[in-house]
Every structure is written in C-alpha cells, then in structure tokens.
Amino acid sequence: MMGDQNSGNPPLGEQTASHEVVPFLLRHSMGARRLRVALVGTYAPRSCGIATFSADVREQLMRHAGGMDIDVYALDGPDSGLVYAQDVHVIGAQKREDYLRAAHAINDSCADVVWIQHEFGIFGGTDGALISELVDRLAAPVLITFHTVLAKPSPGQRAVMEHLLSRCSRVMVMSQQGRQLLMSTYRAPGGIIEVIEHGAPDRPFRTAQKAKHRMGLAGKKVLTTFGLLGPGKGLETAIAAMPAILREHSDTVYRIVGATHPVLVARDGESYRQGLMAQAEALGVSHAILWDNRFLAIEDLLEQLECCDIYLSPYPGLDQSTSGTLSYAVALGKAVVSTPYVHARELLADGVGCLIEPNAPDAIAAAVNDLLFSPQRLLELQRRAYERGRRTTWPHFARASAHLVRNTLAARPQRVEPAVVPELAAVWNMSDGTGMLQHAVGPVPDRRHGYCTDDNARALMLMNVAKGITQAERMRWSGIYGGFLFHAWNPDARRFRNFMRFDRQWCEDVGSQDSNGRALWALGHTVEHSPIQELRNWAGRMVDDVMPRLNDLDAPRALAFGALGCCALLRGGWQSAQANERITLACETLTRLVTIHRRPDWLWFEQGLAYDNPRLSQALIEGGVMLGRREWVDAGLETLAWIMDCQTSAQGFFRPVGSESFDQRGLWKPFDQQPLEAQAAVEAARAAWMASGDEAWVRQAHQAYQWFFGANDRGVAVADIASGRCCDGVTPRGRNENSGAESILAFHLSHYALAAMNREARPYAKAGTDLGNSTG
Structure with missing residues (x-):
C-alpha cells in the first residue's frame, strides 16, 4: 500500500523576515550520492538475448560507469523452473499482480530511473500489454530500450508502443532506422530518443589460427552462426549455400552454435533443429556442419567466435533493428556476410562487411567463396570490422548509457529563493469582465471552454486574502467574481449552475454537487476574510438565501465544502442556526463513511480516492473545533495523517x-x-x-x-x-x-x-x- 511509503518529513526551512513563507532549499548533487536504477527485462539464467543483454548492462555499468546501484526485476515465463540470484526480483510475465507488486517495490526503493528492456515477446497479455500495468504506476522517470521497432505494427502493437512512449522520459534504440521509425510511425518526439549501439566485448584483434587449434579445427576454414535457433534466423538459407561452398573449399565447416529457443522447445521439442539436420543430410553436407546445442556463457561464446573466419547472419526479415550476435562478431573482428536488415545495414556500412540479398543461397556462397579465395581481402575485412567494433565495446556502451541514465533523471533545482x-x-x-476563464493553452486563455463557478469561487476567495492590491482593485475583481456566483444561482432549480460558454450562455441549469458546495464555501470565506464590509454583508445575506435550498447535497465533497463554508461563516461572526445544522450533518455523515469503509489497511471515507481528498478530513477538523466535538477532530486528524502518509x-x-487513478483503491x-x-x-x-x-x-x-x-x-x-x-x-x-x-x-x-x-x-x-x- 502507498500508506507504507512514508519515510519521514524534510526539515523545516528558515522563515523569512516577513514570515510570509518558508523557503525550500533543494540540495541535489548527483556527484554526492549513488544513483539507483531499476532494470526491468528478462535476465540470466534465462536463455534469451535480452536476458544476456540485461546481465551485461548491469555488469558493465557497475564496472565502467561507477556510482550506480542496479536492482534487477526479471520477467519470467510460466513454469520455467529457473532459479534466480537472491537479489533479483522476479515478475511472472503473465501475472498482473506481479507487475503491481513490482511497481510498489520500485517506488519504495527510491529508484532514480527505471530502465525497461522492451520486446513484445517477453511481457504478458495481448501484444505484451501487461507492461502498462507496471509503467503506469511508476513514479521515477522511465527509460525504455526498444530492442525491436516494427515498421508495420498490428493495431495492438501500435497501441502498446504509443502508450509506452507517452509514459517514458527517454528512449534508447540501437539503430538510426529505429529512431526514424519511432518518430514517423509512432509519433515519438525526436528529442527524447537516443541511439546507442549494442555493446560488445573488448578484446585484442586476433586471427583465428590459435583458436582453431585449441578447438580442434586446425586447417579448416570456419563459418559460424550463433544464438538461439529458430525460424527467422535464415539458417535454412545458409545450409542451402553449403554445397556450392564445399565444391570450391572442401575444407570448410559451418558451425551452428546455440540452443534451440526455449519457446520452440516447449512447443515443438527439437523438431526445428531436426529439420535443419535433415536438410543438411539431404544436401549431402551434414559432415561439414558442426552443431553445438548449448546456450553458452560469454567466455565460451567468445572462444567459439575467435575460431571463426566468416560470420554468417542470413536473417530473411529486414526489420531486425538489433542483433547482439552481429555486434559481437564485428567487435571481435570477424568478416561478416549478412542480409541487409536494419542493424546490419548500419553496422556493416562503408565496407565493414558483405551485404547480400535475403533468401539467396547462391549469394551467400558467392560472397563466402570470394573471401576464402583471397586471404588478404579476408584479413582486410576483418580488420575493418574490428576497427568499427571499437565504437561498440562495453566501456564505450557503458559510458554512453550512464550519460543517458543521468539525462533521464528528474531535474532538481538547486535552490528556490525565499518566496515573496x-x-x-x-x-x-x-480574467475579463465576466469572470475568470477556465483553461489556457500555455499561458494564453482558451476562450473555447468559457468559465465555471468552481474557478470563480476560488478567485473570490483569493481576492479576500490577496496582498499588494488597492481597495479599488479588490472591490472591482471581487465584484466580478462574486457577480459570477450571484448570476450562477438558479432559484428555480435551487442550485448554482457551473459551466458558462464564452458568449455568456449557461451550459446547464444545475451544476454538480461539488460546485454548489464550493460556491457556498466561497461565500462563507468572504464573510470571514474579506476586508470590505459591504462584501461581507452581501456574502452573508446570499448564504442566508441559498443555504436552505441546498439541503439535499449529500456527496462527500459537497458536504465537506459546505461545512468549511459554514465554519468560515461562523468564525466571521455571522449568526446562522442553519450553519450549525449543516456542519453537524456533514461531520456525522463523514464519520459514518469512515466507519463503513474502514479496513486494517484502509482508513478513508470512500472505497477509492478522488480529487481534493484532504478536504474531507479538513471539514471534520474545522467542524469539530467549531462545535466542540472532539471525536470529529480526532477522526479528521487520523484520516488526514493516513492520506498524507499515502501522499x-x-x-x-x-x-x-x-x-x-481517481476512484481506484490500492496501488x-x-x-x-x-x-x-x-x-x-x-x-x-x-x-x-x-x-x-x-x-x-x-x-x-x-x-x-x-x-x-x-x-x-x-x-x-x-x-x-x-x-x-x-x-x-x-x-x-x-x-x-x-x-x-x-x-x-x-x-x-x-x-x-x-x-x-x-x-x-x-x-x-x-x-x-x-x-x-x-x-x-
């Protein structure tokens, strides 16, 4: 519950000489304390690329960025049986209540930034919509990495993406194309989007000979693809290219390194891998294809990559915006033959790799054979890849990411000057001659929405207490705002109207109960606080006129507003037996509501919270003081302490x-x-x-x-x-x-x-x- 979040109050500031206000000095030096980042995504030991990336992010930021504590909130599939580290918070991807608990935990942790790794397949609900249950309840600024940005999303995918974009403070993508798609397809503001390329290990440049010897592959020309196996990787096309490659270079082997995707295994067993093996057997190339059916730890994976001459990345789909495997291959200085999907086009531009059309075995074979025929060209391509990869190494990634995290932080002003x-x-x-307009666009009044009694009641209350204006100004504006209230009263309907168009035509005959209660409050407030006697007299007489006709107000806030107005009326010296009766009715009703709705974790007047919540407690306190009812005061203080703790x-x-979250209960x-x-x-x-x-x-x-x-x-x-x-x-x-x-x-x-x-x-x-x- 939010009511458990109170960690105490800040010290009281020093009063100004005029005693008008207490200034507040906001001290916020990011160099003076560690940042707390809540990292949300799949996580090790889960076997998937985002889990590996999340683990790398945590490790590399803590190693290279410094000054950060990173809490992990790991998405887990149903019945995975995985055992996570003790400091990892687990979110059941299909369990709405887990997202709610995670939001509560993150808010309680004082996280400075929440960094979410987004991929549609890892979150529960239709199109991963359950992520909204978390994001909507986070108080800290949200940074989202979109690992995939779809050019042609379904309506559901678009809705999820646009909702997430509306909630986040910053966005990270790993390609320029991803950035452009977010702006053009999803209408994201470009100013919040930053491109940081996928990180990769930082190792010295080495040719493959020593690694081949260690792996028992000496004398072989080695092609490699690694990562979780599944449709969409293009492995069928690469296998289909092997006969043409072997005809020219019979000493070539193709190493397919990686476990079958666990979702595929759960659904179909190993039928996908078996289909690939059957394809190789039918083509007569099974002897040249080496399978390593494991999800490898990073060190093992790097060893496998180092023995590679050419890395194959034959994805058939060209919308792939991020490929961690491609980043690793380039960073280790491997010649790459790839289809021109988004990430490959950007990472392999300017001759860093060989781009070939998708679903084309002949193109793969031609590119591979050309490189194998020319060792010098192969070495040059490897060196170009290695040099390009220096821009994606983990230290580089960590520094860029730490900078992005700090830019996502809520800004903290260093100082607020003593307020006058x-x-x-x-x-x-x-304001104009009719009253105070409701809405504005920026600082400019928006006349399309006209006026309302609520705001003019508040404006009259301000004129009662405002400093620095002449008596004539006070009278003029009090007359305008008070005149609006006077005109708002509809004696036939026995109610105040609320909304008026700019052309001075009322939109309704009867305003809401709350607006009627607020109008009564403003009149009582005028009796107590206006320095102009004529206005006090006018307000008192109007209260005497309208209050008997408002006896059927029964909404909690309408009762509270009316009671506050009656307390002000009596404090102002106006005699009114009906005011006493209205205070009594309101306070008895409010105390009864607390009794009805009270639970061990819930001390409030209603089943949910709405707007102006403390007014209910305030009415009990002021009413109890006015009529000498200690039990009302105590109930008001108790409920006010609870709502202030919640807030x-x-x-x-x-x-x-x-x-x-108006009218909701809980988180x-x-x-x-x-x-x-x-x-x-x-x-x-x-x-x-x-x-x-x-x-x-x-x-x-x-x-x-x-x-x-x-x-x-x-x-x-x-x-x-x-x-x-x-x-x-x-x-x-x-x-x-x-x-x-x-x-x-x-x-x-x-x-x-x-x-x-x-x-x-x-x-x-x-x-x-x-x-x-x-x-x-």
Whole structure:
C-alpha cells in the first residue's frame, strides 16, 4: 500500500523576515550520492538475448560507469523452473499482480530511473500489454530500450508502443532506422530518443589460427552462426549455400552454435533443429556442419567466435533493428556476410562487411567463396570490422548509457529563493469582465471552454486574502467574481449552475454537487476574510438565501465544502442556526463513511480516492473545533495523517494521488499530479496544526507547498513567483505547460495559507473549546 511509503518529513526551512513563507532549499548533487536504477527485462539464467543483454548492462555499468546501484526485476515465463540470484526480483510475465507488486517495490526503493528492456515477446497479455500495468504506476522517470521497432505494427502493437512512449522520459534504440521509425510511425518526439549501439566485448584483434587449434579445427576454414535457433534466423538459407561452398573449399565447416529457443522447445521439442539436420543430410553436407546445442556463457561464446573466419547472419526479415550476435562478431573482428536488415545495414556500412540479398543461397556462397579465395581481402575485412567494433565495446556502451541514465533523471533545482508574495499578473491574464476563464493553452486563455463557478469561487476567495492590491482593485475583481456566483444561482432549480460558454450562455441549469458546495464555501470565506464590509454583508445575506435550498447535497465533497463554508461563516461572526445544522450533518455523515469503509489497511471515507481528498478530513477538523466535538477532530486528524502518509513518497516529498487513478483503491498511479491536490494538503495541514498544535503538520504543509517548486517526481517547478503563473501539473514527461485558472488559484491560495500559518497562533481557540491535546 502507498500508506507504507512514508519515510519521514524534510526539515523545516528558515522563515523569512516577513514570515510570509518558508523557503525550500533543494540540495541535489548527483556527484554526492549513488544513483539507483531499476532494470526491468528478462535476465540470466534465462536463455534469451535480452536476458544476456540485461546481465551485461548491469555488469558493465557497475564496472565502467561507477556510482550506480542496479536492482534487477526479471520477467519470467510460466513454469520455467529457473532459479534466480537472491537479489533479483522476479515478475511472472503473465501475472498482473506481479507487475503491481513490482511497481510498489520500485517506488519504495527510491529508484532514480527505471530502465525497461522492451520486446513484445517477453511481457504478458495481448501484444505484451501487461507492461502498462507496471509503467503506469511508476513514479521515477522511465527509460525504455526498444530492442525491436516494427515498421508495420498490428493495431495492438501500435497501441502498446504509443502508450509506452507517452509514459517514458527517454528512449534508447540501437539503430538510426529505429529512431526514424519511432518518430514517423509512432509519433515519438525526436528529442527524447537516443541511439546507442549494442555493446560488445573488448578484446585484442586476433586471427583465428590459435583458436582453431585449441578447438580442434586446425586447417579448416570456419563459418559460424550463433544464438538461439529458430525460424527467422535464415539458417535454412545458409545450409542451402553449403554445397556450392564445399565444391570450391572442401575444407570448410559451418558451425551452428546455440540452443534451440526455449519457446520452440516447449512447443515443438527439437523438431526445428531436426529439420535443419535433415536438410543438411539431404544436401549431402551434414559432415561439414558442426552443431553445438548449448546456450553458452560469454567466455565460451567468445572462444567459439575467435575460431571463426566468416560470420554468417542470413536473417530473411529486414526489420531486425538489433542483433547482439552481429555486434559481437564485428567487435571481435570477424568478416561478416549478412542480409541487409536494419542493424546490419548500419553496422556493416562503408565496407565493414558483405551485404547480400535475403533468401539467396547462391549469394551467400558467392560472397563466402570470394573471401576464402583471397586471404588478404579476408584479413582486410576483418580488420575493418574490428576497427568499427571499437565504437561498440562495453566501456564505450557503458559510458554512453550512464550519460543517458543521468539525462533521464528528474531535474532538481538547486535552490528556490525565499518566496515573496506572488504577483497577480497570471490571475488578471485569465480574467475579463465576466469572470475568470477556465483553461489556457500555455499561458494564453482558451476562450473555447468559457468559465465555471468552481474557478470563480476560488478567485473570490483569493481576492479576500490577496496582498499588494488597492481597495479599488479588490472591490472591482471581487465584484466580478462574486457577480459570477450571484448570476450562477438558479432559484428555480435551487442550485448554482457551473459551466458558462464564452458568449455568456449557461451550459446547464444545475451544476454538480461539488460546485454548489464550493460556491457556498466561497461565500462563507468572504464573510470571514474579506476586508470590505459591504462584501461581507452581501456574502452573508446570499448564504442566508441559498443555504436552505441546498439541503439535499449529500456527496462527500459537497458536504465537506459546505461545512468549511459554514465554519468560515461562523468564525466571521455571522449568526446562522442553519450553519450549525449543516456542519453537524456533514461531520456525522463523514464519520459514518469512515466507519463503513474502514479496513486494517484502509482508513478513508470512500472505497477509492478522488480529487481534493484532504478536504474531507479538513471539514471534520474545522467542524469539530467549531462545535466542540472532539471525536470529529480526532477522526479528521487520523484520516488526514493516513492520506498524507499515502501522499508522501519514499524519498520524503509530496506525491499526490494522480488524476489517472481517481476512484481506484490500492496501488495508485502517480500521474498526472495536479496543483489542486497540493493546495488541499497545505490548507488541511494548516487546519490540523491549529487544532492540535503539533508541529509535524507545519512540516507537512511545507512539504506539499514545496511541490510547486520542484520537490516532486520530475523535479520541475510548476509555479513562478514573478508572474504568479502555475502550470497545470506534473506528467510522466515533466511539466504540463498549460496554465489554467484552477492551477493558478491553487498556487496563490496555498501561498496565503502557508503565510497565515506563519503568522497565526491557533486562532480557532476562540471557538471556546479545549482541543489542545489533540494530536496529528
């Protein structure tokens, strides 16, 4: 559960002289600590190319890059019977719950980057779709290596690829063609894609003679193919070329090194290999084909390669974007005869190898015979391959990969300057004579979506507490935002409307329950906080008018918002028996909901989490203080502690429940993170602190506020003090650059709540109750 992730709170920063806010100093020096990388893919002892690659990545990064700890999460097939090392986390490829557990473990591990090795065949579900269950729940930035990039994907494959691309921060491919396909076929942004060629061993250049002697092949001309056997390798074509090769060079042997692919063995036994052997027998070349039916350890494999004169890579499919076997052969300085699949075209360009058409035994025979007839040309080709291979050796690969991992890290600002009062320019930018517009494209208001009561209620609340504006400005804008609420009231329907088009036509007769509760809250807030007496009087009279007609609001957040408004109304000195009744109804309902849904691992009002979650606890706390009901305060503090624990990352910063996981229970998705959630956490923590006096709530409030300035899962500042602008949230890729009304107002109101926390000394004590011993 996310509720187990709390690892404590960061220390409280120093207060500014004005006591307006507490600054947050983000210290993040990558040279001062080791990076933690979660590596996801198949892994040794599984017999497959990606498992070998994953094991090599871990070994080579730790050997050549330094400063990294790498945790392995290995995909395993059903009933494999494999025994992994104790430090390897195993994910059953077909088990959804294993992906969920792995995401939880990775998030708890404080991983800095999650590096996924992707191939369709290794993940469960249709087209490997179960990988989404993991990726969607990862908080750390995701780096994905696509080992295959299909030029003509099926609809399901395309959907999986595009979903993964939408979630990752960086992408690695091993060919330029792969990069181009990602951009053209899958619409991936080129700026996140990096090409790093497949790594290979770094060994001195040697001719094959000594190795042949050791292997009992002295005097032979040796052709080799290695890797897991299966259709698609082109072995049938290479065997078909052997009669023509043997006619010219009878001392030639073709060594086929590698076990049959385990998936084939499980399905068909060794029938594929037996078919190849039967083909060789029928062609009269079985005596010249040497089989080594093993999945070799690296040292054994390199020994096998060193005795090779010519390496054959006759893949019939030309979309193969990565071949580790080809990289190894080139790095060891072997002459290569290959079909022109993607990786081969790039690695063997400029005369590094011989490219021949696919499914053409005659072409293989001609190329091989030509090289064997000319030892000097063969040696030159081997030397060119060796020189080309220096660019793919493991030290080179490790340095490039470590650089990519570091570039995938969430950026961390070194310092946030002590905050002064945010400028209101962004608020004015989004406002006109009708009210505050809802949405923006970047910083530009998007009039297509018009206005809403929710945002204008928040804007009125901001005008009640904003600093640095004249009385005339405050009156003007309070009149506009308050006028929107006044016009939103529909007396015939006994409800506030919510959405209005830009042409001032209402989109509905009745707004949501939550928007009605928020309108009532804004009016109560105006009574308590507006410095303009006429506005306080207007708001109080409007509450008296509308509150009796809103008696049937019963949604949890609508009840909470209304109760918060009634508490503010009473604190502002407005006499209202109905306010007391509404607070009582809301708090009794909320406490009953906690009792209904409470489980050993679940302390909440609902079966899942939605938006503005801390408001439910805040309403209990403020209502309990106002009416002297200790049990409500305690329930509010307990549930708020639980939700704040859920929303604290293992690293100790604020991680709100992402909007993608609203109404879900359990392992939530961390994105998109929205400013509204940080505001709710700040203001609820302030209420808890004033009710209990526990300084831990001050730290919680600052932790949530610091989210605006980069203390989040992507290290991006979403708020700007100078303009007062706030972006719409944190996504898997970083910052959502749009800046709508809700986000801007959440930032400003969070600032003023935190500023008030630094000034006030538990003003709720004036309600006349002794709640000083309550704890958070």
